[in-house]
Amino acid sequence: MIELDDIDRSILRALAEDATQNAGALGRRFGLSQPATWRRIKRLQDSGVIAGRKLDLDREKLGFGVTVFLGVKLATKGRVSLEDFERAVTAIPEVQTVEHVLGMFDYRLRITARDIADFERVLRRRIMTLPGVGDVEANVLMSEERRPGPLG
Incomplete structure (x- = not known):
C-alpha cells in the first residue's frame, strides 16, 4: 500500500x-x-491508486432514459463456467457493469436502455438466452445521487 x-x-x-x-x-x-x-x-x-480516467456521459441526453439493475442467478453453476457467462454478458452493449456478488444472486448487472420496451427486448433476446441464466430480478433506477469516494 x-x-x-x-x-x-x-x-x-x-x-x-x-x-x-x-x-x-x-x-x-x-x-x-x-x-x-x-x-x-x-x-x-x-502505484495503481489512479487506475484510469473515464468520461462521464449523460445517458439521458444520449437517448438512454432507463437504467435497470438486474440480479442474475445462474441455474446451472456446474454446467456453465462463471468466465463463460461473464464473457457472454459483457459482449452485450447495453450492459454497463457486471458485478460478481455474494448473496441471493450471483451477478448484478447495470443495464441502460432507451425505454422499458427496449429493456424488455434486451432482457428477452439477450440476457435470458445466455447459457446458465436462471432467476432474474429487475430494479429500475428512479434517481441517483453522487456520493463522495473513500477520500470524501
Whole structure:
C-alpha cells in the first residue's frame, strides 16, 4: 500500500471531481509547481491508486432514459463456467457493469436502455438466452445521487 499525504489526498479528491484538470491547475490550487504535481500524479498512477480516467456521459441526453439493475442467478453453476457467462454478458452493449456478488444472486448487472420496451427486448433476446441464466430480478433506477469516494 502506498503512503498518501494530505496533498496526495487533495489531488485525488480534485481529480475525482474533474479528471480533466491538468497538473499546472492542480499545482496552483495546492501550492505546488506543475512538475511537482505531475510527479505526484505519475506516482499515484504508477502505484495503481489512479487506475484510469473515464468520461462521464449523460445517458439521458444520449437517448438512454432507463437504467435497470438486474440480479442474475445462474441455474446451472456446474454446467456453465462463471468466465463463460461473464464473457457472454459483457459482449452485450447495453450492459454497463457486471458485478460478481455474494448473496441471493450471483451477478448484478447495470443495464441502460432507451425505454422499458427496449429493456424488455434486451432482457428477452439477450440476457435470458445466455447459457446458465436462471432467476432474474429487475430494479429500475428512479434517481441517483453522487456520493463522495473513500477520500470524501
